[in-house]
Amino acid sequence: MKIAIIGLGHVGLVTACCLVNWGHQVYGFDQDEKKVKQIKEGVPPFYEPALDQLLQDTLASEHFLVHSTLTEAISQCELILLAVGTPISTEGKLDLNQLWQALEDLVSLPILPPYLLIKSTVPPGTTTQIYHRLQDRVEDVICHPEFLRQGNAIEDFQHPNRLIFGLHHEDSQAVIQQLYHPFQKKSHLFQYCTPASAELIKLGANAFLATKISFINQMANFAEQVGANIEEISIGLGSDPRIGPQFLQAGLGYGGPCLPKDLTALSTLAESPLLASTTQINEQQPHFLLQRIESELGDLKGCPIALLGLTFKPNTNDLQASQAMYLAELLLQRGAIVQAYDPVIKDTPCKQLQLAQTIEDAIKGSKAVIIATDWEDFQQLDWSLLQRFRISNLFDGRNLFPYKRAQKLARIFRITYHSVGRPTIRVE
Numbered sequence: 265m266k267i268a269i270i271g272l273g274h275v276g277l278v279t280a281c282c283l284v285n286w287g288h289q290v291y292g293f294d295q296d297e298k299k300v301k302q303i304k305e306g307v308p309p310f311y312e313p314a315l316d317q318l319l320q321d322t323l324a325s326e327h328f329l330v331h332s333t334l335t336e337a338i339s340q341c342e343l344i345l346l347a348v349g350t351p352i353s354t355e356g357k358l359d360l361n362q363l364w365q366a367l368e369d370l371v372s373l374p375i376l377p378p379y380l381l382i383k384s385t386v387p388p389g390t391t392t393q394i395y396h397r398l399q400d401r402v403e404d405v406i407c408h409p410e411f412l413r414q415g416n417a418i419e420d421f422q423h424p425n426r427l428i429f430g431l432h433h434e435d436s437q438a439v440i441q442q443l444y445h446p447f448q449k450k451s452h453l454f455q456y457c458t459p460a461s462a463e464l465i466k467l468g469a470n471a472f473l474a475t476k477i478s479f480i481n482q483m484a485n486f487a488e489q490v491g492a493n494i495e496e497i498s499i500g501l502g503s504d505p506r507i508g509p510q511f512l513q514a515g516l517g518y519g520g521p522c523l524p525k526d527l528t529a530l531s532t533l534a535e536s537p538l539l540a541s542t543t544q545i546n547e548q549q550p551h552f553l554l555q556r557i558e559s560e561l562g563d564l565k566g567c568p569i570a571l572l573g574l575t576f577k578p579n580t581n582d583l584q585a586s587q588a589m590y591l592a593e594l595l596l597q598r599g600a601i602v603q604a605y606d607p608v609i610k611d612t613p614c615k616q617l618q619l620a621q622t623i624e625d626a627i628k629g630s631k632a633v634i635i636a637t638d639w640e641d642f643q644q645l646d647w648s649l650l651q652r653f654r655i656s657n658l659f660d661g662r663n664l665f666p667y668k669r670a671q672k673l674a675r676i677f678r679i680t681y682h683s684v685g686r687p688t689i690r691v692e
């Protein structure tokens with residue numbers, strides 16, 4: 265099929281490369297000329313594992329053409345995928361300005377492809393509003409939300425656990441089957457529903473995941489008070505198939521460009537006290553670790569601290585709504601001198617934050633070490649380094665070390681190990 269993609273951000277670019285891999289011809293367009301130039305040169309404008317090679321292969325195949333005008337991109341296409349950003353506004357609503365701008369640009373064109381699929385996350389009613397705007401010019405406008413995770417985006421796109429389509433006409437299923445031809449024999453993956461349901465499935469999924477995390481974090485805080493261990497509790501809870509083991513990792517809380525934004529949008533729209541609590545618990549979570557650090561180290565003024573990890577999760581260079589960055593800011597507000605190390609971050613908007621080139625440089629001269637993002641590199645942390653640099657407290661804000669392993673390492677290297685919702689391991 266000939267497909268146009270408007271918006272070549274995380275979703276649009278990964279989608280473009282994967283669709284070419286399935287044999288489609290893709291025409292991409294983004295209003296950001298710098299981004300277009302970079303993509304044409306084979307350089308992804310953001311970090312996503314394996315995307316650089318995939319992009320280069322995709323461009324070499326000549327089945328992905330990146331255009332700097334919308335007209336060029338959509339001429340001769342059978343469908344358009346819209347993947348522009350929908351950030352959160354100051355009123356806690358999804359800001360649809362990019363979407364309305366893209367729509368107006370489309371409306372001004374003499375001919376439109378018959379199908380428009382909305383991949384951007386939008387509030388209920390948006391897809392139908394667009395359909396009414398374009399009704400006499402297209403066959404259907406379909407809400408087709410995206411569920412890929414940053415850091416795992418290619419794998420998620422290629423192996424979806426469900427494909428949701430909010431349609432206005434049942435006939436539209438035929439074009440969807442063509443688009444997703446590799447899954448033709450996996451009919452269980454396809455869910456057809458109303459556009460409003462599809463829009464709410466997307467917001468509901470992220471709100472539910474965020475709530476699951478806040479739930480386990482609240483359990484972790486309580487477990488700490490009663491001497492229980494959240495690692496054991498998560499295993500016990502997750503073994504019930506009705507609960508499931510995923511998203512039960514206690515820590516500093518969730519961040520990133522999606523979970524906080526979509527949760528806030530749904531919470532505002534539905535006026536939901538449950539979702540408002542989810543946000544509140546998440547905002548509090550870094551404060552619990554901060555309190556622990558203060559009770560262990562005392563006044564943090566002038567206290568050198570190593571912070572490992574800045575991104576909102578591993579395998580991304582995204583700092584949006586990062587709980588690690590939030591904790592760094594809290595420490596700086598207390599007067600601590602924060603030396604941070606992150607495998608992919610070489611610069612941050614926070615000028616007071618000192619960035620080290622290596623884990624060793626961050627640790628050297630520090631009084632304590634905090635793990636704030638669960639990068640795999642930190643699992644390989646050499647605890648003898650801590651001992652060598654006379655660090656006696658390790659605060660694991662992501663429960664990166666399984667408890668039994670932490671007990672062993674703490675004993676060998678004589679380190680006090682603090683984590684979230686698990687008893688502190690002290691070595692006499």
Ligand SMILES: NC(=O)c1ccc[n+]([C@@H]2O[C@H](COP(=O)([O-])OP(=O)(O)OC[C@H]3O[C@@H](n4cnc5c(N)ncnc54)[C@H](O)[C@@H]3O)[C@@H](O)[C@H]2O)c1
Nearest residue numbers: 271272273274275294295296348349350362366384385410
């Ligand atoms: N990032 C994710 O992991 C993820 C996953 C699932 C869903 N989503 C949702 O998908 C949508 C896109 O997310 P993203 O992370 O790719 O956003 P992004 O901000 O990285 O990319 C959006 C792109 O759209 C371009 N753009 C904006 N207005 C345009 C216009 N009028 N014409 C052409 N290009 C335009 C921007 O320049 C930008 O490159 C959002 O609604 C988001 O909530 C994101």
Ligand SMILES: O=c1ccn([C@@H]2O[C@H](COP(=O)(O)OP(=O)(O)O[C@H]3O[C@H](CO)[C@@H](O)[C@H](O)[C@H]3O)[C@@H](O)[C@H]2O)c(=O)[nH]1
Nearest residue numbers: 410411412413414511512513517518519520522523576577
């Ligand atoms: O048990 C867990 C799992 C995750 N997190 C945190 O939750 C945040 C989000 O993680 P994740 O969902 O893996 O990352 P995203 O890339 O933000 O993906 C979410 O947001 C995307 C954008 O909407 C959706 O497409 C995905 O399905 C949805 O998982 C991160 O800060 C994680 O550290 C935890 O604290 N505990």
